Amino acid sequence: MSQVIVAPETRDLEELAGRLRHWLSGRLPGATAITVANLAYPRGAGQSHETVLFDAHWHERGRDRTQGCAVRIKPRAFTVFPDNLFDEQHAIMKLLSEDGGVRVARPLWFEEDPAVLGNAFFVMERKQGRVPVSIPPYAREGWLHDASPEQRRRLWHGAVEQLAAIQRVPAARAGFLAGQGAAQRGLAQEWDKYQRFTAWLEEAGPQPVLRDALARLEAQWPAHDPEGIVWGDARIGNMMFGADFQVIAVMDWEQPSLGGALHDLAWFCTLSETMHGRSSTHGAYLEGMGTREETIALWERISGKSADGLAWYEEFTHFKMTCTGVRLGQLRGTPMMDEAAMRRRLKVA
Structure with missing residues (x-):
């Protein structure tokens, strides 16, 4: 099967290797014979950040050393989200890596100078494992499709364990994720983000369906708003698994916040139903995955938190996903869904 690349932009990997090799010489002052090899874009990579895998080799203190790496580069023109949370993405990964309860790739270096690669970037350790990719949909083909129900059950259980582990990290430790003004944390922060997202989309034209959906959601405002860190794209497609079907890494922290505990659970449940549930639109129901x-x-x-009122957060998830879909359609010049389909999805007349 050919490699599928879905990235905001790509570049000459040989040239990138040279730039990274030169840059690493400044980050590893005691190292000699630095080489950068095996550069590749991840199969099924995300659409908002350019990510490149590579191996770094060097000699230091009488020993040959090797470090598998992934470089994640701040987007320039292809911006899917209105908020620049690149620094926060690095900071939350660093916090979680140090805490140890959530399995994330350990950040190694951060570079602010855009002269090196054209924009800021950070390098993290490269984890080895398998990802249930969206392109092609993992419920239709691939290693998870071919797994046994018992193996899928193990994968699902570990994924939910990691999802819940995020909520065991005190939100107070992630104050750098706070929003502005009255929208510093909780549902108010996520709501403010998507109000601004809608306004941002309207710079290219009116969005009456999104406005109607916001009004409907606000009229049904939930009473339950437990505090918590938001991962932002909570799904098994953003997790890496080992041959034993256990979680190796929780990935793609590009839209974190202090928006509350139920946003990620709602996103996870919504995507699970869409991708591999009994009403899946991307393949077939995968026996063994939890309901x-x-x-x-x-x-x-x-x-240790209550999921009371989750249905409202699932409706909000559909709204968030629609905003992202509209933005991707703007970037590509082709709408991802028509107005009638949007109204059905968001339950507005």
């Missing part, structure tokens, strides 16, 4: 009810029960037990 929505099982996911909620396991998440509540591990996180």
Whole structure:
């Protein structure tokens, strides 16, 4: 099967290797014979950040050393989201790596100077494992499709454990994720973000469906708003798994916040149903994966938090996903769905 690349932009990897080699010489002052090799874009990579895998080799203190790496570069023109949270993405990964409860790739170096690669970037350790990719949909083909129900059950259980583990990290330790003014944390922060997202989309033209959906959601405002860190794109497609079907890494922290505990659970449940649930639109139901009810029960037990009122957050998830879809359509010059489909999805007349 050919490699599928879905990245905001690509570049000459040989040239990139030379730039990284020169840059590493400043980060590893005691190293000699530095080489950078095996550069590649990850299969099924995300659409908002350019990410390149590579191996760094060098000699230091009488020993040959090797470090598998991934460089993540701040987007320039292809910006999917209105908020620049690149620094925050690095900071939350660093916090979680040091905490140890959530399995993330350990950040190694951060570079602010855009002269090196054209924009800021950070390098993290490269994890080795398998990812249930969206292109092609993992429920239709690939290693998870071919797995046994027992193996899928192990994968689902570990994924929900990690999802819940995020909520065991005190939000107070991630103050750098706070929003502005009255929208510093909780649902107010996520709501403010997507109000601004809608206004940003309207710079290219009116968005009456999104405005109607916001009004409907606001009229049904939930009473339950437990505090918590938001991962931002909570799905098994953003997790890496080992041959034993256990979680190796929780990835893609590009839209974190202090928006509250239920946003990630809602996103996870919504995407699970879409990608591999009984009403999947991307393939077939994957036997062994937990149901929505099982996911909620396991998440509540591990996180120690209540999922009361989750249905509203799932509706908000559909709104968030639609905003992203509209933005991607703007960037590509082709709408990703028509107005009638948007109204059905967002339950507005």
